[in-house]
Structures are given as structure tokens and as C-alpha cells.
Amino acid sequence: MTLPPHIAERRAQMLTRFGNAAHRFARAGFATTPPEALASREATCRACPEWDATALNATGRCRKCGCSTWAKLRMATERCPLGKWEAVEVSSLKSPVSSFSPPSATPAPPRESLPSAPLLT
Numbered sequence: 001m002t003l004p005p006h007i008a009e010r011r012a013q014m015l016t017r018f019g020n021a022a023h024r025f026a027r028a029g030f031a032t033t034p035p036e037a038l039a040s041r042e043a044t045c046r047a048c049p050e051w052d053a054t055a056l057n058a059t060g061r062c063r064k065c066g067c068s069t070w071a072k073l074r075m076a077t078e079r080c081p082l083g084k085w086e087a088v089e090v091s092s093l094k095s096p097v098s099s100f101s102p103p104s105a106t107p108a109p110p111r112e113s114l115p116s117a118p119l120l121t
């Protein structure tokens, strides 16, 4: 199946933006956004008409750039395409690398709290 040219072009642009964002993020040592800046970014996106709260399993997508807002907000090197928030100055961060777990990731329960399976005989 071949995509219509305008859709293929749009997807190619999104892939290019994603690649550039991943490259910036990696070059900055995978620096994540500090909690205060993350809260501010989130509040701005939630109030923005370009934010699609239901996209990507309700983790959100920016309609302007097509990015996952969940990831975009957490990457210190990212900025809003409309200039509503800016990249964090990575050199100002105390520890550039912190946790970057996907939203659905939950820690595994301790082994002793797992239900025991009946023994087969």
C-alpha cells in the first residue's frame, strides 16, 4: 500500500523532527527536564489549543509539531514550536541524566506479594 504523497511527506517531516530531537537529547547526555520546569511545561501544553490530550494512548500529542508531548516535555533540549516554553540550559543542570521511564512503566511487585500458583500434581 502506498500512502498519498501529502501524508508520506508529513510523516517524513515528523521522522526528521524526531531524529533531530533524539540527536539533541543524546548530545546533551540525555538530560531530562527538572521537575519545576516540567510542571510549568505541562501546564502550558494542557492549556494550549494545539494539545491533543487523547492522542497516543492519552499521553498527549502536540498538533503543531506532531510530537508526543509526554516525551517532548521531559527532554530538556526540546522547546515549544510556538515559543510558549524554551529548552532548559543543560549546563545549568546539576545532574543531566535522570529517570526517563515511559508513562505505563510500573515497578514490578515484590516477589513475596505475587499470588502463589496452585501446585500441579
Ligand code: SF4
Pocket: 044, 045, 048, 049, 050, 051, 052, 061, 062, 063, 064, 065, 069, 079, 080, 081, 082, 083, 084, 085
Ligand atoms: S508544545 Fe507548544 S504548541 Fe505544542 S501543545 Fe505544547 S504549548 Fe502547544
